[in-house]
Amino acid sequence: MxxxxxxxxxxxxxxxxxxxxxxxxxxxxxxxxxxxxxxxxxxxxxxxxxxxxxxxxxxxxxxxxxxxxxxxxxxxxxxxxxxxxxxxxxxxxxxxxxxxxxxxxxxxxxxxxxxxxxxxxxxxxxxxxxxxxxxxxxxxxxxxxxxxxxxxxxxxxxxxxxxxxxxxxxxxxxxxxxxxxxxxxxxxxxxxxxxxxxxxxxxxxxxxxxxxxxxxxxxxxxxxxxxxxxxxxxxxxxxxxxxxxxxPDMWRAEWILDDDEKIPNLEQYSLSPTEVSWVDAWDDLVRRFRANVGTKLPGFPLWADEWRRESEMDERALDGLPAWKLELVVKNVKFFEHHHALIDGWLRDHPEFASFPASRRKLEWQARELESLWDTVMHFRPSGIRAKAPTYLPALVAITQTSIHGPRRRRLTPHEAARLQGLPKSFSFGDQRDAASYKQVGNxxxxxxxxxxxxxxxxxxxxxxxxxxxxxxxxxxxxxxxxxxxxxxxxxx
Incomplete structure (x- = not known):
């Protein structure tokens, strides 16, 4: 704008x-x-x-x-x-x-x-x-x-x-x-x-x-x-x-990626050790769920802070929630009720999960039948981590909520974002700061x-x-x- x-x-x-x-x-x-x-x-x-x-x-x-x-x-x-x-x-x-x-x-x-x-x-x-x-x-x-x-x-x-x-x-x-x-x-x-x-x-x-x-x-x-x-x-x-x-499912996100060895300062786009720990923890749950239950995770947002037994629900607190939030809380409680043994074991093996930021204790699985979070395209959103199949990507926006390519363990570069908009491979942002480049591509x-x-x-x-x-x-x-x-x-x- x-x-x-x-x-x-x-x-x-x-x-x-x-x-x-x-x-x-x-x-x-x-x-x-x-x-x-x-x-x-x-x-x-x-x-x-x-x-x-x-x-x-x-x-x-x-x-x-x-x-x-x-x-x-x-x-x-x-x-x-x-x-x-x-x-x-x-x-x-x-x-x-x-x-x-x-x-x-x-x-x-x-x-x-x-x-x-x-x-x-x-x-x-x-x-x-x-x-x-x-x-x-x-x-x-x-x-x-x-x-x-x-x-x-x-x-x-x-x-x-x-x-x-x-x-x-x-x-x-x-x-x-x-x-x-x-x-x-x-x-x-x-x-x-x-x-x-x-x-x-x-x-x-x-x-x-x-x-x-x-x-x-x-x-x-x-x-x-x-x-x-x-x-x-x-x-x-x-x-x-x-x-x-x-x-459209014929697309592959790899289409717009540059070779890593040709990217100057590649490390600035790579996930930090802290970010890797967030993905590793959730990836372990993705794998355990598939191995034990035999299916993918549900598609609704998983909110770990709402995982409790139905007997522990506070009816009065629930009455004050808007309808959309109440629905998600109830879904998460039922999810935990059905899989509490698996989830309890996972939480015991990942004590670091308790210290994750609130937005990183949430996961939205939209990656279909993929078996690992590292196989997906991810977004670290204020509402949680969203995982999608690495076919076509969500719309670029004028902020630095940049897509993360799981197999490469890094974010898209501004040059790759420009290619996602169909701009030629020769397109250059010069020495402009990345925040401005991402904003311009998103607009x-x-x-x-x-x-x-x-x-x-x-x-x-x-x-x-x-x-x-x-x-x-x-x-x-x-x-x-x-x-x-x-x-x-x-x-x-």
């Missing part, structure tokens, strides 16, 4: 005047250029360049970049700008509000595609004003201001899945209504997609990262209104389902997922798009630059 610099609140009446003056019909002079040569794009709230990687692959030319975070901007420039000849470098903006004044010219060059992984902020809930007015004071308004002034052929927005959920219904309605008023054909149904649903041959990566993509094609407000009046809605660009004959766009939805949108709307854009996308290989030399060879190791 970027820092929000609020716009000055001017009267809505003046804003309506400006909106009314904007042409609402599609004229020949309004249509994006279809001249030969690369299509142009701008990259807003650009982060470290997930959209840039995808749009460059599609044959585009970056003309404008805006990113307010200095460290993220430095990473972007290092990887995508400094490598270009000076005359081909895009305009760099540090604060989109300075380029999009409410009155006056928009300081953004013409372009065919506007891409933005925009922050989501609350909009006005009056429901009585036009979309542009309701978006006022938010960073989405600055995007709308550019669309109003430049009318690119395609708008491509990305946000977390909750943007289309019930808690953000007003925000979603304002976004869709604003885009339609500005002349964009856009569905009011979200396109939701994740990179783990794509095979490596289509740019997929082993990360479950559901994101909402909003894609619009400029056809003019009058035509948008006419299509809506006929009940026409283009619907989601793609379905949230595996592509081609792909099965980033998954390249393969963005490429897939963008390509499908261009193919679907090709008759309404500039030929230069359509031809470039069709000429680009379906496989974006992969983050590993031979990804398919690693799938079944």
């Amino acid at each position: 970027h820092t929000h610099l609020a716009l000055k609140n001017n009267s809505t009446a003046r804003a309506r005047d400006r909106t009314k003056k904007a042409p609402r019909s599609t004229k020949l002079c309004d249509m994006p250029s279809s001249a030969p040569g690369p299509f142009g794009y701008i990259d807003l709230f650009a982060g470290i360049g997930g959209f840039h990687a995808m749009l460059d692959h599609a044959g585009g030319e970056c003309r404008f970049v805006s990113e307010i975070d200095r460290e993220a901007r430095d990473t972007y420039v290092r990887n995508w700008v400094d490598t270009l000849p000076v005359e081909e470098r895009p305009q760099i903006n540090e604060d989109i509000t300075t380029a999009t004044p409410e009155f006056g010219d928009v300081d953004v060059p013409s372009h065919d595609v506007l891409a933005a992984g925009f922050p989501c902020q609350p909009f006005s809930k009056s429901g009585l004003q036009r979309g542009m007015d309701e978006a006022r004071g938010t960073l989405f308004w600055n995007i709308a201001r550019i669309l109003e002034a430049r009318r690119p052929a395609v708008v491509l927005l990305e946000n977390v899945r909750n943007i289309a959920g019930p808690r953000h219904r007003n925000e979603w309605d304002v976004i869709i209504r604003t885009l339609r008023e500005l002349g964009y054909r856009v569905s009011d149904k979200p396109t939701v997609f994740s990179p783990h649903l794509l095979p490596p041959s289509r740019g997929g990566t082993p990360q479950i990262r559901d994101r909402v993509f909003i894609l619009g094609t400029y056809i003019g407000a009058e035509r948008v209104e006419a299509e809506l009046a006929r009940g026409e809605d283009p619907g989601p660009v793609v379905r949230r389902s595996a592509v081609d004959d792909w099965t 980033g766009v998954a390249v393969g997922a963005a490429w897939h939805v963008f390509r499908e949108h261009v193919l679907r709307d090709r008759s309404d798009l500039p030929s230069s854009l359509v031809n470039a996308v069709l000429a680009a290989p379906q496989t974006p630059p992969v983050a590993v030399d031979s990804p398919t060879a690693l799938l079944h190791q």
Whole structure:
């Protein structure tokens, strides 16, 4: 989430005047250029360049970049700008509000595609004003201001899945209504997609990262209104389902790992002796349970501090618990009741367990039939240790709750996290501190997922798009630059 610099609140009446003056019909002079040569794009709230990687692959030319975070901007420039000849470098903006004044010219060059992984902020809930007015004071308004002034052929927005959920219904309605008023054909149904649903041959990566993509094609407000009046809605660009004959369980986390011997300062990613002791203790329980009971551990969170006999339960204390917590406490008590002899023996053999932090006396087993905790991918969470099968990984987040690869007994490095987002193997954070790198990757766009939805949108709307854009996308290989030399060879190791 970027820092929000609020716009000055001017009267809505003046804003309506400006909106009314904007042409609402599609004229020949309004249509994006279809001249030969690369299509142009701008990259807003650009982060470290997930959209840039995808749009460059599609044959585009970056003309404008805006990113307010200095460290993220430095990473972007290092990887995508400094490598270009000076005359081909895009305009760099540090604060989109300075380029999009409410009155006056928009300081953004013409372009065919506007891409933005925009922050989501609350909009006005009056429901009585036009979309542009309701978006006022938010960073989405600055995007709308550019669309109003430049009318690119395609708008491509990305946000977390909750943007289309019930808690953000007003925000979603304002976004869709604003885009339609500005002349964009856009569905009011979200396109939701994740990179783990794509095979490596289509740019997929082993990360479950559901994101909402909003894609619009400029056809003019009058035509948008006419299509809506006929009940026409283009619907989601793609379905949230595996592509081609792909099965997500075919992934292996090894796909994105670098060779240990090639990682500088490998020791800083290795588990500490204390962390190893946490895993070793729980691993012993995993193995004993399978040997004695013959099955895997249950899937609900195991809370060792709640292990007691049913006769020892305090009914009055339980009455004060919220329903979700009461359910888990009861499950843990019953688990201990059924397996108390095994658990008591395990605890006697691990007296160090009593001194573990409270969050490390909890385990959530989601690793199916694996027989050892060291065979899993783990996360040390505030809510406990979570273990998953080493296929696809949970979504990267903008904090250092980094995945731990059990077989290697270490965390993913920032470089590996970038590859998990589909960024090229050559991608570099320089000498930046790891905390900033993890944050930037967690805030980033998954390249393969963005490429897939963008390509499908261009193919679907090709008759309404500039030929230069359509031809470039069709000429680009379906496989974006992969983050590993031979990804398919690693799938079944």
